[in-house]
Amino acid sequence: xxxxxxxxLRAVLVVVLAGTVFVQALMLWALISGNDPEDGAxxxxxxxxxxxxxxxAAQVAMVCVWRLVAMVRRGTVFSHAAFRxxxxxxxxxxxxxxxxxxxxxxxxxxQRDDPGVTLMMGEVGLAILGGALIVLVLRTLLAQAVAxxxxxxxxxxxxxxxx
Numbered sequence: 001x002x003x004x005x006x007x008x009l010r011a012v013l014v015v016v017l018a019g020t021v022f023v024q025a026l027m028l029w030a031l032i033s034g035n036d037p038e039d040g041a042x043x044x045x046x047x048x049x050x051x052x053x054x055x056x057a058a059q060v061a062m063v064c065v066w067r068l069v070a071m072v073r074r075g076t077v078f079s080h081a082a083f084r085x086x087x088x089x090x091x092x093x094x095x096x097x098x099x100x101x102x103x104x105x106x107x108x109x110x111q112r113d114d115p116g117v118t119l120m121m122g123e124v125g126l127a128i129l130g131g132a133l134i135v136l137v138l139r140t141l142l143a144q145a146v147a148x149x150x151x152x153x154x155x156x157x158x159x160x161x162x163x
Contacts, residue, residue, distance in 0.1 A: 103121070
């Protein structure tokens with residue numbers, strides 16, 4: 001991964017992470033500052049809580065991607081330490097899908113006249129879970145690469161002994 005690509009990805013991650021933290025902080029402040037709509041405060045609703053949790057899941061994934069990019073830059077991504085971050089990304093994506101399904105369930109009663117909206121939202125949730133499955137496949141590829149790297153190191157050590 002080139003330096004330009006690393007810098008560009010980090011810039012995107014910083015902007016998106018800062019934006020999500022800002023939005024999340026504003027939402028939390030609006031929710032805890034009072035529940036009286038007459039005072040201009042937002043009422044505490046399950047959908048608002050779900051939104052805050054969904055943003056949190058995205059933030060976890062972004063931090064893990066940042067750590068993996070750092071490992072790529074150092075050349076240490078093909079190690080067992082990388083699995084911790086990949087597993088956290090998979091968990092964050094699954095959590096985001098569960099949050100989406102909860103939002104779909106909350107939205108469903110209002111869609112009785114047009115159940116297609118609920119169906120489409122359910123399909124989006126399945127697509128999010130599909131993203132987790134793709135990362136799981138990539139984790140398997142990482143496991144194979146780590147195994148090959150260990151095998152190559154062992155063969156190099158044996159070759160060094162022979163020489």
